[in-house]
Amino acid sequence: MAFGKFLIRRLLQGVFVIWGVVTITFALRALSPGDPVNLIAGQVPDQSTRDQIRQDLGLDQPMYVQYFDYLGNLLTGNLGYSYNQRRAVNDIIAQHFAATVELAVAATVVAIVIAIPLGVVSATRRDQPADYAATLGSLVGISTPNFWLGIMLILIVAMQVGVFPTSGRGIAFHEAMYNLFRYGYVADLLSWLSYITLPAITLGTYFTALITRLTRSGMIDELGKPYVTATEAKGLPRTLVRYKHVLRNTLIPIITVLGLQLGTLMGGAVITEEVFNWPGLGQMFITSLRNGDWPVVQGIVLFIAVAFVLINILVDALYARLNPQVTDR
Template identity: 40%
Template sequence: MLPLIVKRIGYALIVIAGIVFVVSAMTRLVPGDPVDIMAAGNPGMTEADKARLRGQLGLDRPMVEQYLAYLGGALQGDLGLSLRQRVPAAQLILERLPATAELTFWAMLLSLLAAIPIGVATALRRDGPVDYAGTVVAVLGVSTPSFLLGILLILLFSVQLGWLPASGYKGSLVAAVPTALLDGRFDLLWQKARYFLLPSISLAFGLMAVNARLTRSAMIEALRQDYVQFARAKGLPPRAVTLRHALRNAIIPVVTMIGLQLGALLSGAIVIETVFAWPGIGRLSVQAITTRDYPLVQATVLIAAVLFVALNLIVDILYRVIDPRMRHG
């Protein structure tokens, strides 16, 4: 297991360095730079002032030299200084990351709570009314954009019914659980939970559809295997056959998909965070791109890449926990 982890970390470092380089090159190919954005709000700035400011910010150096300097600082934990806000980029990301992480957690939890039962039920009742209903739900989930679903939910539950807030964030729901349980402040729990419902459902619906169909396909394949037929022949209860033998093996491709989905969500659900004014790293990255804040753009991409690679490493380890055959493969 340890050689696998070391090898994966080595690959990850190469991938992350390549991703940061590509993003650095792409941001500099976009017309304009931070100095042009600043000059747009300061008509009195001359070309000489612009050139001097570019020199102070290091923007006049070759791109490769800027990249190597940034990478060297990143290896020492310095992700640069935001050109717009003049504070460390790492500080801005750490302030926003908890909101994105918790939104990701609740969205993924909701999707799995719905997807796995739907996938198992449709596989066990293949070509029946339950299967057809599950197919309809899955097609709707895959074909409905998350931002469109979010807007429709806002119109219904916020504008028309007035039950839930249309946007905003009132702090961590997970952090409020101990207080609610110890002090009996369940009203406080609801006050925070109501801000998570609409964005979480908007993200979870599409994830649920993909995971449900993947679970169904994997379950159908697992139920045909000889070891499942043998378990039935031994007289094991249907629930034990389904959960202990079929589902455990069918869940492996679902774990792969969950790793990819978590990486994408933690990278910042940009559209949903924008729709619901969610203070996460997705919205922060949009603001950084708009203002050509190169260090902040690079920092958000670097953090997103690290999270994505780390989650896929965890998925590789989970393979060997779920399927003992892969420990010797």
């Protein structure tokens, strides 16, 4: 019963957050300069045509009427119609969503593969050169701007060394996996890996540093607990104790942060996608913002907000199942 109340409370909070995002983006649209009719009509001088376009879009209505009409459309799943691309925003998001998810998940995998071993080494070799190197690397990773790192990777790794492509996506992950299992084409999967490696490293660098520091602090706390001394006193190998018991207990807060940061990575992929010309929601967001295509901008912001809220609710629910004391907060 307590878990049900906890889940309902989180859902209501999520609805309130999404409503706030919708209201703020709509207000920014209303306050932004420019006329959407100019984007649609172009150089058409006929005022009657322009007035008809304005009437068809509902732009001749008072702002509060437009706001409630927009809310009504959202409740039916209609995110609007792109002024620039002349198609539904739902279709645009569906087309670019997979690329953003691929990049966010790949960045998370990069962070996990690098950060957890570094954190373990740093904690088990405390105040030794390995610990100092891992701590310094974490500090550099947190302090490095993603756009600068991406440009450096393109200039040095892609252009000078010539190992990876400089931009683009090549092939979608699901297409590469389909060709692998259906026809045995390994080349498509390798092509996908070559295109996503540099963007994933760029996006996952900050996340890697964060997880490294979290793993280190969690391992140090666990290593100081009595059960570690007791298991080692029984004759269990130190490596087994550290990786089977200590690391497993440390992973609980790390998994929570991973779930929360996945939504952050989806929203933070905007700059990385623009640098690497990755055809995801971030690049489409920048392009639409430049063109003044506000229905697409609003749709992408709302979609990312909903994804972030749902991921947070899912993580909270899983954590509440693992630790029932959370439901009392």
